[in-house]
Amino acid sequence: MVYYYHHDKDEQPGLEPLPQGLGGLEVVPHEYLRTSQQYMEAQIYYGKEYISSPTHSTEPAPKPYSEHNKYTPFAGNGADTAPELAYPPPEEPQPRSRKRLWLILAVVVAVLVVVGAVVGGVLGTRASRASSPNQLAEQQGQSQGQGQGQSQGQGQEGTGAVNPTSTSSTSGASTPGTSPGTSTGTVTGTSTGTSSGSKSSGGTPSGGTPSGGTSSDDTSSDGTSSNGKSSGGSSGSGSSNGGTSSGGASGGGSSSGTSSGTSSGTSGGTSSGTSGGTSSGTSSSTSAGASAGTATAKRTIRQGSPLTVTGFQKGNGAQITMFYQDTDHNVYQSIYDSSKPAVDNSYWASPVGYSTFSTDTTRLAVTQIIYGSSFNPQTEVFYIGEGAQVLGINMNSIYTPPFGDDSIGQVHLTAAPGTSIAAYWPWLVYQDSRGMIREVRDRLLGGFSPAAEWDNKDLNITGLSGTRLALVPVYSNFSLIAVRGGYGIVYQGQDNGLYAVVHDLPNVPDDQMVLSWNKEFPKTIIPKNAAFTAFSTARASDPLQRVNTYVLYVDASSNINVVYVDSDSGWKTSKPSVLQGVDKGTDIACITLATSPVNVAGNPINLQPPSNESRCYFQRGGNVIEAVTDGTNWKVTGTVPV
Numbered sequence: 001m002v003y004y005y006h007h008d009k010d011e012q013p014g015l016e017p018l019p020q021g022l023g024g025l026e027v028v029p030h031e032y033l034r035t036s037q038q039y040m041e042a043q044i045y046y047g048k049e050y051i052s053s054p055t056h057s058t059e060p061a062p063k064p065y066s067e068h069n070k071y072t073p074f075a076g077n078g079a080d081t082a083p084e085l086a087y088p089p090p091e092e093p094q095p096r097s098r099k100r101l102w103l104i105l106a107v108v109v110a111v112l113v114v115v116g117a118v119v120g121g122v123l124g125t126r127a128s129r130a131s132s133p134n135q136l137a138e139q140q141g142q143s144q145g146q147g148q149g150q151s152q153g154q155g156q157e158g159t160g161a162v163n164p165t166s167t168s169s170t171s172g173a174s175t176p177g178t179s180p181g182t183s184t185g186t187v188t189g190t191s192t193g194t195s196s197g198s199k200s201s202g203g204t205p206s207g208g209t210p211s212g213g214t215s216s217d218d219t220s221s222d223g224t225s226s227n228g229k230s231s232g233g234s235s236g237s238g239s240s241n242g243g244t245s246s247g248g249a250s251g252g253g254s255s256s257g258t259s260s261g262t263s264s265g266t267s268g269g270t271s272s273g274t275s276g277g278t279s280s281g282t283s284s285s286t287s288a289g290a291s292a293g294t295a296t297a298k299r300t301i302r303q304g305s306p307l308t309v310t311g312f313q314k315g316n317g318a319q320i321t322m323f324y325q326d327t328d329h330n331v332y333q334s335i336y337d338s339s340k341p342a343v344d345n346s347y348w349a350s351p352v353g354y355s356t357f358s359t360d361t362t363r364l365a366v367t368q369i370i371y372g373s374s375f376n377p378q379t380e381v382f383y384i385g386e387g388a389q390v391l392g393i394n395m396n397s398i399y400t401p402p403f404g405d406d407s408i409g410q411v412h413l414t415a416a417p418g419t420s421i422a423a424y425w426p427w428l429v430y431q432d433s434r435g436m437i438r439e440v441r442d443r444l445l446g447g448f449s450p451a452a453e454w455d456n457k458d459l460n461i462t463g464l465s466g467t468r469l470a471l472v473p474v475y476s477n478f479s480l481i482a483v484r485g486g487y488g489i490v491y492q493g494q495d496n497g498l499y500a501v502v503h504d505l506p507n508v509p510d511d512q513m514v515l516s517w518n519k520e521f522p523k524t525i526i527p528k529n530a531a532f533t534a535f536s537t538a539r540a541s542d543p544l545q546r547v548n549t550y551v552l553y554v555d556a557s558s559n560i561n562v563v564y565v566d567s568d569s570g571w572k573t574s575k576p577s578v579l580q581g582v583d584k585g586t587d588i589a590c591i592t593l594a595t596s597p598v599n600v601a602g603n604p605i606n607l608q609p610p611s612n613e614s615r616c617y618f619q620r621g622g623n624v625i626e627a628v629t630d631g632t633n634w635k636v637t638g639t640v641p642v
Contacts, residue, residue, distance in 0.1 A: 301624060301642045302327045304585035307617055308364040312377055312594040312605070314339045318613045320591060323364050323381050324624070324642060331356050331364070331383070331393075334642055348641050354393055354403070357385035361418035363468075367425045370596035370605060371449055374398065377594060380406060382428060388417045390430055390440075411454050413440065422471035424592060426450075427487050429459070429471050437461040437469070437491060439503070448482050448597040459503050467492040470534035474502055474516040476545045476607035478595040485513055490534045490551055498524040498532065498553060498563075516546040519570030524563060527556050535590035537614055537631070538607040539566065547607060548631060552579075552588050552616060560588065560618065566631060576634040578627055579618075586619040 301324050311320040317339030324332055332351045340347070365382045369375040378396040385391040390413035392406030408428075415421070419431040426442035437459050443451040463469075470490040473481040480486050485508040490500045500521040505513065516539070526532065532553035539546045548566040555561055560579035565571045593613060596605040610631035617624055617640065624640040 300327050301325070301332075301619075302329070303583065303619070303622065305587065305619070306362060306364040306383075307587040307589035307619075307624070308366040308381070309589040309591050309615075309617060310366045310368050310379065310594065311336075311591045311613055312368055312370060313608070313613065318593075320613070320615070321366065321368075321379055322589070322617065322624075322640065322642075323366055325358065325362065325364075326353070329358055329360050329362065330354070331358050331362075331381070332642065333381075333395075334640060346641060351642055356383065356393065357389070357391060358383055359386060363420040365421045365423040365428070365471075367423040367428075368594040369425050369450060370594050370599055372598060373600045375450065376600045380423070380425070382406070382408060382421050382423055384415045384417075384419060384421055384430070388415045388419075388433070389413065390415055390421065390428075408440070408454065411440070411456065413438075413456065416465065419466055420469040422469040422489070424471050424473055424481075424487060425594070426482055427471055429469055429489055431463055431465075431467060431469070432458075435462050435465050437463050437489070444482055448478060461489075461491065461501070461503065462494065463491040464494050464496065464528065466529045468529070468532050470532060470551070472534045472536040472547075472549055472592055473595065473607065474536070474547055474549070476538035476542075476547055476595070478597045478604065478606070480545065481595060482597075484508055488517060488549070490532065492526065492529070492532075496525050496528055498526055498551070500534075500549075500551060514544045514546060517549065517565060517571075518568060519565070522563060522571050522573065524553070526553050530554050531585075531587050533588045533590050533616070535592040535614070535616070536607065537592075537610045540609040545606070548610070550590070550629070552590065554582060554586065554588065558582050558584055558586075576627075578634050578636045581620065582625075583619040583622065588616060588618045590614075590616040 305325040307322065307324055309320060309322045311318055314337075317337065319339065320336040322334045322336075324334075326332055331354045333354065334351045335349045336347050337349070338347045343349075362383050362385065366379065367382075368377040368379050370377045375396065376398075378394055380392055380394050382390065382392040390408060390411070392408040393403060394406045395403045413430065414433065415430045416433045416435065421428065421430045423429075426444055428440040429437055430440070432438050439457055439459050441455045443453045443455055445451045468491075472488055472490075473486060474488045475481050475486055484504040485502055488500055488502045490498065493499050498521070500517065502515075502517060505515075516536075530553060532551065534549060534551045536547040536549045539548050548564065550562055550564040552560050552562050558581060559575065560582055562574045562576065562579070563571055564574070591613060593607060594605065595607055599605050610629060612628060614631070615626055615628045615637075617626055619625070624642050626637050626640055627634050628637050629635075
């Protein structure tokens with residue numbers, strides 16, 4: 001995905017008429033004041049980016065005022081020189097126009113300062129919800145004893161590279177800066193804190209690693225902090241009962257802003273953070289809707305949390321990425337990586353939280369892009385946020401910061417409140433306010449490389465209001481997955497029945513399509529809005545590159561049932577004993593490994609037959625249980641540390 005800006009199918013971005021008649025005040029040389037005109041810098045709207053261009057008057061400038069005409073030459077005794085004066089001449093009074101200009105300029109500056117303060121407060125408040133690096137690092141709990149902490153941030157050096165799938169674009173280079181600061185405080189009690197995010201101009205959007213102290217009993221807290229609107233650098237300051245902390249100016253730049261949040265105390269500990277340095281170039285950015293921070297104390301997954309998972313195979317292992325919500329409805333990410341050494345006998349890393357617009361009815365969907373060295377991989381998590389908007393976050397380690405608002409939000413898709421969403425690159429489906437299921441697809445370029453736009457269309461399928469959704473590939477090869485008829489969806493109909501369809505199958509020529517699902521899905525009635533999911537694996541030794549598909553659903557007795565197809569004989573059903581007795585209201589998530597037309601080595605990645613990565617997740621006893629299948633048999637392998 002690269003700058004996913006949405007256009008109607010017949011609309012293309014282009015140059016708009018240049019704004020005319022833009023007036024403004026500017027201090028200019030005295031000799032130009034009477035007959036010359038200067039216009040302030042204007043903005044040209046080019047496609048979806050703003051670029052700056054100076055606009056000057058077409059009126060010719062007058063000849064420079066001659067210094068020889070300043071005084072009348074003295075003519076006497078045939079000489080052209082003025083006689084020496086016995087005392088200096090009186091000082092020439094300042095022109096009235098210049099005095100007026102300075103007065104107006106002073107008034108304008110004062111007004112701009114006031115407006116800037118107001119706008120900074122508004123942006124700070126909005127960003128506190130959308131891009132707060134510290135919001136999820138705050139912890140609630142009792143802090144036993146007294147603590148004292150020190151924080152120090154080191155500016156990061158930028159290279160001008162930005163994530164093409166985020167909602168900001170930047171060109172230019174960034175120089176490193178540092179922002180050291182100290183904070184001390186002593187407190188005993190409970191503490192919470194929030195912070196406002198930042199929005200940068202003139203360079204790379206600033207972003208920092210959240211700071212959080214550590215304390216006894218696995219609790220920690222942060223005071224409030226702020227990152228204002230910055231240009232060329234950033235600095236932050238924050239305060240809390242019992243102590244204050246401030247960050248110095250970074251990279252020679254400056255910043256101002258307001259903080260939002262409250263704190264009833266701070267706990268001791270050591271923390272570190274990063275801030276952007278100064279930058280040069282052109283930037284157009286929107287306030288991020290996501291920020292990440294590693295929690296310093298365990299956060300509990302909420303009962304009935306949405307679950308979504310993806311993964312890809314590595315040369316010496318596999319990486320699995322899961323997303324869920326905590327008890328405050330914040331989105332958390334847990335990563336399993338068997339290519340790295342285990343820590344405490346576990347390949348699962350500590351969870352990382354993201355501040356989003358998620359709610360208590362949010363559903364999640366995750367997929368991964370693998371393409372060359374730029375997407376190796378890029379994780380995309382989509383969700384239905386406030387106002388029922390389809391939003392997303394992307395994560396890519398080669399960019400700074402490595403996460404950001406996904407440009408799916410720029411398409412302005414509106415789903416039905418509290419509904420589901422499902423994705424497998426390059427496809428996404430959701431239910432609109434009419435109950436219709438809609439499809440969103442990236443406009444892939446030559447070689448199936450990620451493109452700059454999305455397509456959105458109505459599938460003319462009416463699902464039960466609030467139905468869960470599942471989307472899976474019906475081929476093992478990305479070149480077949482990425483075209484019409486390359487994926488199937490599972491949904492609940494208005495009769496509470498479960499349906500599995502390949503929507504675009506009739507539109508694909510018969511000689512280009514071989515059915516993985518060659519039989520009708522069996523009639524299956526499930527509880528209203530019950531949880532279900534699906535995943536696909538390659539069909540072993542199949543020259544037609546078909547897949548096996550597994551659909552899992554929760555019945556009225558809180559047992560997980562499996563409907564699957566792994567041959568030409570059609571769909572089968574099973575009720576594995578290890579999938580029985582799950583928590584009421586649990587979600588289910590299963591892995592369909594990522595595919596790609598070309599990886600970093602220049603080779604395609606296809607789906608593989610069932611393996612140790614064929615895993616599903618659900619809640620039982622309040623824990624997230626992991627189960628794995630070889631295609632026929634199931635076993636529980638453990639509990640995910642969330």
